[in-house]
Every structure is written in structure tokens, then in C-alpha cells.
Amino acid sequence: MDGPAQQDVPALMAEIGAAAREAAAELAYASAEAKRDALLAAADAVHDRRGQILEANAEDMAAAEGKGLTKAMLDRLALDPDRLAGIAEGLRSIAEQPDPVGRTLETWERPNGLKFRKVSTPLGVIGVIYESRPNVTADAGGLCLKSGNAVILRGGSESFHSSGALHAALVDGLRAASLPAAAIQRVPTTDRAAVGAMLAMPEHIDVLVPRGGKSLVGRVQAEARVPVFAHLEGICHVYVDAAADAGKARRVVLNAKTCRTGICGAAECLLIHEDVADTLGRDLVTDLLEAGVELRGDAAAQALDPRVTAATAEDWGREFLDMILAVRVVPSIDEAVAHVRRHGSGHTEAILTEDDAAAERFFARLDSAILLRNASTQFADGGEFGFGAEIGIATGKMHARGPVGAQHLTSFKYLVEGDGTIRP
Amino acid sequence: MDGPAQQDVPALMAEIGAAAREAAAELAYASAEAKRDALLAAADAVHDRRGQILEANAEDMAAAEGKGLTKAMLDRLALDPDRLAGIAEGLRSIAEQPDPVGRTLETWERPNGLKFRKVSTPLGVIGVIYESRPNVTADAGGLCLKSGNAVILRGGSESFHSSGALHAALVDGLRAASLPAAAIQRVPTTDRAAVGAMLAMPEHIDVLVPRGGKSLVGRVQAEARVPVFAHLEGICHVYVDAAADAGKARRVVLNAKTCRTGICGAAECLLIHEDVADTLGRDLVTDLLEAGVELRGDAAAQALDPRVTAATAEDWGREFLDMILAVRVVPSIDEAVAHVRRHGSGHTEAILTEDDAAAERFFARLDSAILLRNASTQFADGGEFGFGAEIGIATGKMHARGPVGAQHLTSFKYLVEGDGTIRP
Numbered sequence: 087m088d089g090p091a092q093q094d095v096p097a098l099m100a101e102i103g104a105a106a107r108e109a110a111a112e113l114a115y116a117s118a119e120a121k122r123d124a125l126l127a128a129a130d131a132v133h134d135r136r137g138q139i140l141e142a143n144a145e146d147m148a149a150a151e152g153k154g155l156t157k158a159m160l161d162r163l164a165l166d167p168d169r170l171a172g173i174a175e176g177l178r179s180i181a182e183q184p185d186p187v188g189r190t191l192e193t194w195e196r197p198n199g200l201k202f203r204k205v206s207t208p209l210g211v212i213g214v215i216y217e218s219r220p221n222v223t224a225d226a227g228g229l230c231l232k233s234g235n236a237v238i239l240r241g242g243s244e245s246f247h248s249s250g251a252l253h254a255a256l257v258d259g260l261r262a263a264s265l266p267a268a269a270i271q272r273v274p275t276t277d278r279a280a281v282g283a284m285l286a287m288p289e290h291i292d293v294l295v296p297r298g299g300k301s302l303v304g305r306v307q308a309e310a311r312v313p314v315f316a317h318l319e320g321i322c323h324v325y326v327d328a329a330a331d332a333g334k335a336r337r338v339v340l341n342a343k344t345c346r347t348g349i350c351g352a353a354e355c356l357l358i359h360e361d362v363a364d365t366l367g368r369d370l371v372t373d374l375l376e377a378g379v380e381l382r383g384d385a386a387a388q389a390l391d392p393r394v395t396a397a398t399a400e401d402w403g404r405e406f407l408d409m410i411l412a413v414r415v416v417p418s419i420d421e422a423v424a425h426v427r428r429h430g431s432g433h434t435e436a437i438l439t440e441d442d443a444a445a446e447r448f449f450a451r452l453d454s455a456i457l458l459r460n461a462s463t464q465f466a467d468g469g470e471f472g473f474g475a476e477i478g479i480a481t482g483k484m485h486a487r488g489p490v491g492a493q494h495l496t497s498f499k500y501l502v503e504g505d506g507t508i509r510p
Numbered sequence: 511m512d513g514p515a516q517q518d519v520p521a522l523m524a525e526i527g528a529a530a531r532e533a534a535a536e537l538a539y540a541s542a543e544a545k546r547d548a549l550l551a552a553a554d555a556v557h558d559r560r561g562q563i564l565e566a567n568a569e570d571m572a573a574a575e576g577k578g579l580t581k582a583m584l585d586r587l588a589l590d591p592d593r594l595a596g597i598a599e600g601l602r603s604i605a606e607q608p609d610p611v612g613r614t615l616e617t618w619e620r621p622n623g624l625k626f627r628k629v630s631t632p633l634g635v636i637g638v639i640y641e642s643r644p645n646v647t648a649d650a651g652g653l654c655l656k657s658g659n660a661v662i663l664r665g666g667s668e669s670f671h672s673s674g675a676l677h678a679a680l681v682d683g684l685r686a687a688s689l690p691a692a693a694i695q696r697v698p699t700t701d702r703a704a705v706g707a708m709l710a711m712p713e714h715i716d717v718l719v720p721r722g723g724k725s726l727v728g729r730v731q732a733e734a735r736v737p738v739f740a741h742l743e744g745i746c747h748v749y750v751d752a753a754a755d756a757g758k759a760r761r762v763v764l765n766a767k768t769c770r771t772g773i774c775g776a777a778e779c780l781l782i783h784e785d786v787a788d789t790l791g792r793d794l795v796t797d798l799l800e801a802g803v804e805l806r807g808d809a810a811a812q813a814l815d816p817r818v819t820a821a822t823a824e825d826w827g828r829e830f831l832d833m834i835l836a837v838r839v840v841p842s843i844d845e846a847v848a849h850v851r852r853h854g855s856g857h858t859e860a861i862l863t864e865d866d867a868a869a870e871r872f873f874a875r876l877d878s879a880i881l882l883r884n885a886s887t888q889f890a891d892g893g894e895f896g897f898g899a900e901i902g903i904a905t906g907k908m909h910a911r912g913p914v915g916a917q918h919l920t921s922f923k924y925l926v927e928g929d930g931t932i933r934p
Contacts, residue, residue: 111851115874196896200885207877209907292907313737313908334930341932427535449925450539453631461624461928470933471924472620483633483716483921484737485909497907500895501873504885506758508765509894 093275099283102238102271103290106211109268110236114208118185120263125181125228128259129174132224135255136170142247143220150218150244158348163218163244173224173252176475177259180228183474186493187234201503206496208234210292213284214477215240215306217298220248226295227256227270229477233495236269238291240284242298243276250274285309295478295490300405315490317481319405320350321431322463325422325448326370327439328361334460335438339370341462342436343411344377350479351434351466354405355412357422363390363415371413379409386415403429419444423451430454432481434466455481455488517699523707526662527714529692530635534660537693538632542609544687549605549652552683553598556648559679560594566671567644574642574668582772587642587668597648597676600899601683604652607898610917611658625927630920632658634716637708638901639664639730641722644672650719651680651694653901657919660693662715664708666722667700674698709733719902719914724829739914741905743829744774745855746887749846749872750794751863752785758884759862763794765886766860767835768801774903775858775890778829779836781846787814787839795837803833810839827853843868847875854878856905858890879905879912 132139143165150163165173192204212235214226223239230237241249253272260267273280284291288311295315296306303316324342326335342353356374358367363386371390374381381387382397394413401412402425416422426435436458437448445459456466466489468476473491480486486494537545556563567589574587616628636659638650647663654661665673677696684691697704708715712735719739720730727740748766750759766777780798782791787810795814798805805811806821818837825836826849840846843861850859860882861872869883880890890913892900897915904910910918 114877194896196894200889200894202895207907331930337930337932338928345933445927453538453923456924456926458926458928461926461931462933464933465624465926465928465931470620470624471626472618483631487922488924498911499877500880500912502880502882502885502889503869504762504882504889506755506761507885507889508761509769509886509888 093277095275095277095279096283098275099273099280099287100290102273103211103287105268106236106238106271107290109266110208110211112266113231113234113236113269114187116234116265118187120265121185121232121234122181124231124259124263124265125177126259127262128228128256129177129181131255131258132170132174132177132252135251135258136167139170139248139251139255140165140167142251145247146245155244159218159244163220163248165220165248169221173221176221177224177228179474180232180492183232183492186232186496191498198507199505200507203501204498205501207499209495209497211236211238211290212495213238213240213291213294215281215284215294215296215298215302217242217302218244220245220252222297223249223252223272224256225475226477227253229475229492229495231260231269232492235495236271238271238273238284240273240280246276286311288312297478313485315478315480315482315486317350317431317433317479319431320352320433320466320479321355321403321405321429322351322353322433322466323355323357323426323430323435324353324463325357325419325426325435325437326359326362326366327419327437327441327444328359329441329444330362330366330438331440331460332366332369335366336369336373338436338438338460338462340373340377342464343374343379344409345462345464347409348407349464349467351464352407353411353436353463355402355414355429357414357416357425358387359419359422360386360415360417367415374411379411381411381413383413384415387413405431419447423448426452426454433479434458434463436461436463455479517701519699519701519703520707522699523697523704523711524714526695526697527635527711530660530662530695531714533690533692534632534635536690537655537658537660538611540658540689542611544689545609545655545658546605548655548683548687548689549601550683551686552652552680553601553605555679555682556594556598556601556676559675559682560591563594563672563675563679564589564591566675569671570669579668583642583668587644587672589644589672593645597645600645601648601652603898604656604916607656607916610656610920615922622931623929624931627925628922629925631923633919633921635660635662635714636919637662637664637715637718639705639708639718639720639722639726641666641726642668644669644676646721647673647676647696648680649899650901651677653899653916653919655684655693656916659919660695662695662697662708664697664704670700710735712736721902737909739902739904739906739910741774741855741857741903743855744776744857744890744903745779745827745829745853746775746777746857746890747779747781747850747854747859748777748887749781749843749850749859749861750783750786750790751843751861751865751868752783753865753868754783754786754790754862755864755884756790756793759790760793760797762860762862762884762886764797764801766888767798767803768833769886769888771833772831773888773891775888776831777835777860777887779826779838779853781838781840781849782811783843783846784810784839784841791839798835803835805835805837807837808839811837829855843871847872850876850878857903858882858887860885860887879903
């Protein structure tokens, strides 16, 4: 445990919360230039402080190795000059995006002469609770600043020193642009009571963004007293329709599963129309097995290749995050849709088809945040969507959905101009 | 207590909830024509069933008079042929609005050829909890149907029979268009346990809309496990700037307070810039007093007319909903903004000024859902905004804000088309 010992965590969090609320009020009307300048200055500060940041990261890595973290976890935690340059580049790319606040979203006029404008505004204070990846400090801090929101960052204990050093660079940026330092705050303790406090301070935090494993996200979703932008799981399905183009299907299915198996956009279940099971289906199964993917199928899928093992009931709707894929042969597109409704997580699904009517049916009858046609589920990512960066991916239907970029961390207000106009 | 006696309310609500969820899945891809047809047929059914509806209303009125309800409450409850024609007309006007579902909200393309469409979708199941006004049954039912959402209506016990008869007309409309009857359900009991059940069924209800007094809305906001679209109070401020046009100010201030004192958009506090207190301020005070408004002011406001009584601390930030207004003289626009931030409810505020910079400052530094310039706060209404009707007015910053019409009862999904596109 680092940070001040014996701390009164609830008091500390209340203080941080009040400072965030005050900073948010000021940030809400900060100029686009000031926010841009702060982000560019923060990127410079990441470069200037690189020695210090790498040193802090070495300290975290040494502690993590001592704790016996897995290789994948250590890799997520590690920083090097290249990754640091990437973090600075990320801040610059957020800086150069159009300002998401004060955008006119709609205008109209009424017969009585009233002129209406719907204009974007920040949400207020955003709480981000994440695990070991230190780059989230910079991404989340940068996106919240860009969108005029104050942010309270609570990173995992593994990346405590790295996040602290990156946070210092963000504060340098705020100071350089004369913006309140409390606009981006970091919880300066690894005491877990801080997480509990963040879940129960609706007077100071307007939205929570949890990033990490299912147990963290599940806890935040269950206990938070404010809206949560998150996904619990990414159980992505790929449906290969009877009218699929074989070349596209083979390319996309392999990519959707294997490009990166550990991300939420990785495919976890393949549904194959029975009309093409024996032909294209067999090729898909062979491709996947040869790429080293373990396949768990229903009887019809097992019939395609003896190496396909029997899927258990738990394999449907399961997020493997690994080189494992569930495979089922379905009699119709409607059965594929029903399967996704039953087992999906509302994250991302893809259809492979050359039939416009089939694609339209799939798009209309499913309601996942992201639906793709003839493209890999691995595109479920704010950067790939062109949002510059993402603070997370949301599967709820309220407010923000899919990859959440700076533009989605806003609300709106109505500005109405009259000329002494009264209601009859 | 009406409805089946000795009912197992939790079981009843679970059944209603499951039927709503199922209907919502079907309604989500119902055609615009079917929804329009259902609304027009429901309007016809309100006309055809008018005898029955008025009879049911007479039963409610007799019971209400027996309970000693106030005249205002009886007036809200009463139906007559004119009001019924208005309800039918309201349904027709919702029918004729553009369909809010399936609208393309944004399109863009990425360098890799992926084509993105952001398309509006329904939210799912909406729970509406309201008090005595039977017309909410038709307005809320109609708006939810238009936006492709299933709805569970829970009206007050006073309007139980009236709401039941109006609900039957809505179901006639659904049947005429072959849409699921469970798309618009009404809780068939006045047992208060039904409200508690609606607050605790996030698996069946996605959003709650409470309409009624502060205690109802407060309870729903405190206990609901899903997002709530509502306002607890409408504490609307009118600020008369140093650069106000006297004629516009006198017209708007009087209207903002007195047009209808019982609605959430009625002004509750007048702030006058000290530079114009002795001139325009005195005229405003005289106008209001002569119109029968009781004024409660600070010392400077009291100095304008001896009939202004001393405001207590509780009079700032108080929703009078009556012919009473708090009045304060402020030294600057910034002090007016600070007063609103301290005492406002985030609903609606107006500035009277001919100074563009002052209006801009007021618009930028306040974050109420609706901000008006030179126009009455009484325009805070979905009909006046041109939304056809409103299910309520929301003061939260998440998802829906201000008057909530059919278009605001939607979420979105991303539809992405590729050509066998894979992620590198």
C-alpha cells in the first residue's frame, strides 16, 4: 500500500469531489483554445518528464514481478520510450479534434418567432476506475479535458507510480493553459475504500467509467448511484449467411477471432447458415483450426471436422478472450438473430452476406451497439471509428453507446431567443 | 381499492414486465406506417368510445368529490367532450410526426472503406408513473408507441376508471394495426405496491418517467434502479439585465409569473440589476402587485414598494406554484448567475437584455436545460418547442433534457458496412 498511510479515505474523496465539481463549473466555459493548448502542453510534458515516468514505471514493474503477475498483465503495465511517444501522440490527436462543447446540434424556429438552438455542453464530473494500463491515465484525462469535464482518475495499484508520473504531466498542461489543476485529479492512494467512495458520491460525480475485468465492471454497475458507461462483456458473434462471399468470409472470420484475442471486439461465437456449412463452413473451420484456434461446436459443427470438440451449454454466450471459439450451424438468419438475442452482450455482431435483404434484416432485428456487414468485429474501437481515442465502450442504451469518445461525453441545453415573446 | 382483490402484485408486475419486454422486441422493428395507423385508429377509438370514457370519468369524479379533493385536483381529473376531442387530436398530431426510429443521425467513411451509419433505435420499455390527469394515459402511450417503445402505465387511483377506458382505446389502435397489445399496458390495480415493483424491475423496465408532485418524483429518483427522466422542481428565474428593453421586460416578467402559476415553467424568482431597479424595477414590481402577485423581496426590492414583504431564506429557491414571487436586486449579471447556480433547479431561466454580450454570458455560464432571452419561461413545454407533445420535462444531464418528446425516447446503434474489411 502506497500513499499517505492511515488516511481518512472518505474525507479525502469528499475533498477531491468538491474540488472536481468546482473545476467542472469553470471548465464548462473554458475556450476551445485553452483546452487545446493544455493538451498540447501535456503532450510536451510527457516528453519532458519521460525519464521520471520510465523510472516510476520501473518501480511498478519491479513490484509487479514480485507479486507474480502474468506475462500479459506485465505487458499491459510496461512503458518504454516508444509507448510514451504513443501516449504523447494520443494527447496531440485529442487536442487536434474539433471541440465537442458548444456545438450547435440543431436549430429551428417557431411560428411565434422564437429561435431555438440545441447546443452541446459537458456532463460535469467523470469518475474513471481502471486497472493496470497506465496509458488510460492520459487517454481518459485527455478526453475528459477536451469535453470540458472534470475527471477523477482511480488507477490500479499495480500502475500507481506510473499513473502518478503521467498525471503530473497532465497537470503541467493544465497549468500552462491557466486551467484549474483540479480539472484532472488522481486519487493519491491505493486504498480500495476510494473505489467504494466513488460509487457513492452522486453529488460530486455524474458518470462512472469502469475499465477492467468483469468483476470490477460488474461491481460498479451493481453499486453505482450514477450512470455507468461500460460493457460487462464483449460476446461478439459472427454470422456467415447463406449468401456470404467465401473469400470475404474466410478473411473476416479469421481476423475477427485471431487479430487480437484479448480485446472486447474479438469474436467469441461463429454461426454458420446450414446451406453453406458443408462448403464454406468446412473451409472456415479448417482455417481456424490451422491458425491454432480451439473450436467447440454443436453436432453439425462437429460433423465438419473431428477436431471440433463438443460445446457445453456454458460455451454459448461465453467471453473466451483466448484462442477458443464456439461454432454453431443454424437453419436460418432468424435463428442466428435469436441466438444472438439469447446469448449476446449487446456489444458487436457481424454478418457476412452479399444479400442486401439479409443484411437489412440483421441490422433491423438486432440491437447491439455495433452491427457490421462484411467487416471484422475487431473494428469495435474508438480509434477505428475515427473518434481519435475512446474512454471505453458502452453497451447500455442510455446516453452513450459503442466506443465513447470526447464528443459522447457531452449533454446539451436549449438556447431560445425571443423578442419580448410571451405565451398566450 | 379497485381491480382484482387480494392480488399478488409482484407476480402481476413481473408478468406485465415480461409481456412488455417481448412487445418491445417486436415494436422495435415495426414499420412507421403501422405505428402511424395504430395512433390514428386509437384517436378514432377515443371518439367511438367517448360515451364509455365519460361514464368512467363520472365514476372517478364522484369518488373524488367524496374524498374531498381540491377544486384544482378535480379540474385536472375532469373530462368532457371538448377535452376528449383534444386527447384524440393529440394522438393524431403524434401520428403525423416524422418517425423517430431508424433516422440516420450521422454518416461517415474511413480511409479503409468502412461506411458508418449512426441510426436511432427505441430505448425498450418505459414505465410511466403519474397522478390524476387521465390525458397522460393517451399522451404517454402515444409517444412511447411512436418511438417504438413498449410502455407500462401506472396512473393514480383517482383516475383509475378514466385511464382504463382511455387505455382500451389505445389497445383498439394497436389491434387495428396488428401491433402487439402488450405494447401499451396499464397496471390494472390501484395497489401502491405496483409502484414499488416498477422501481425495482430493471430487467423489464429501461427508463422511468414520473409525473406528479415532488414527493412522487423524489421517491422515484431516490429508489429507481434505472434512469429517470423527470424534474423534481421547476424553480425558474428571470433576470432583468441593466440593458433590458423596458417594454419587453414588463411583458415577459408578467407573463412568466402569471400566465399559468401551476406549471413547472412558471417564474418563481425575479432578479433585477441594480442599475435599473429604481426605474424599470419599480414598474415591474407595480405591474406584478397590481396583477395580484404577492412579492417577497430583499431590502433593495422592499425599498421599491412598501407592499413588498421581506423574503425569508426559504423563499430563495422555492417553487411557489402560486401567485407569489421572490424578488432580489443584484449588483451584476455574475451575481445573478451565482444566485441561479445556488438556488436554481436546472430547469429554465430567462434573461431580459438587449446586450448580446450579456446574453452570451448568461447562456454560457448557466447550464439549465432551457435558457431563454427576451422570452417567457412559460415556453418550457414540448408543445411550444414544436415536439408535438411531451412525456415530461427532464432536468438531468443524461440522455434526455428539457421537454421530452418522441424523438428523445430513442437511443442509437452503429451500422457499419465493409467489403471483407479486416483490422490490420
